[in-house]
Amino acid sequence: MNWSAWSLDRVLILFVSLAFLVIGIQVTMFHYRQNFTHKAMWVPVISSPIFLIVGLILTWYNASWLHTLFMVLMWFGVVDGLIGFYFHFRGVGIRVGGWALRNFLIGPPVTLPLMFTALSVLGLIAIYWKVW
Template sequence: MNWAMWSIDRMLILFVSVAFLMIGIQVAMFHYRQNFISKAMWVPVISAPVFLLVGLILTWNNAPWLRTLFMVLMWLGVVDGLIGFYFHFRGVGIRVGGWALRNFLIGPPVTLPLMFSALSALGLIAIYWKVW
């Protein structure tokens, strides 16, 4: 396969897809460690592999309906990450001592949902990318 002929948006979609595999594993481990206390914990665990599969298929098959599906999924990923940030930030606050530094260190990782949103935003940049 000739990688020199790949466009930047195609490479970004491939990168985002593989990155969702890695972040999905991390999210699954953290949420498993907490015994999936909230049903909302299942959303990123289930959506990350879906993002991976749709992105990989889109990398090799640039069908318009796949681009639209990937775009919708990336918007959902942005929203999911922001909602996760709210839950994680609130989770730190309800620990004994509130928003003390030690609770940010041992409580739910506040930045991980933002990374989920940022990765989804990178996918959106790849979808909306226009070569001038």
């Protein structure tokens, strides 16, 4: 495989797709540990493998409808991550002691949904990338 012939956007889409595999495993373990007590916990667990599959297919099959689908999914990922940040931040605050440092250490990981958002933004950068 000749990687020097791959464009930057193609490499980024491959990276983002594989990163969603890893973050999807992490999200699934954290939410499983909490027994999926809130229905919103299922959204990143279900969407991560979809992002992975669509991104991998897009990496090898350059179809305009796949670009559109990937773009829509990445926008969904941005919104999902921001909503997750809200739920995680609120989850820390409702613990005994409120937003104390110890609650940030042992409560819901506040930065994980932001990582989900950041990966989605990187996917959007790859889709909107224009060579000048």
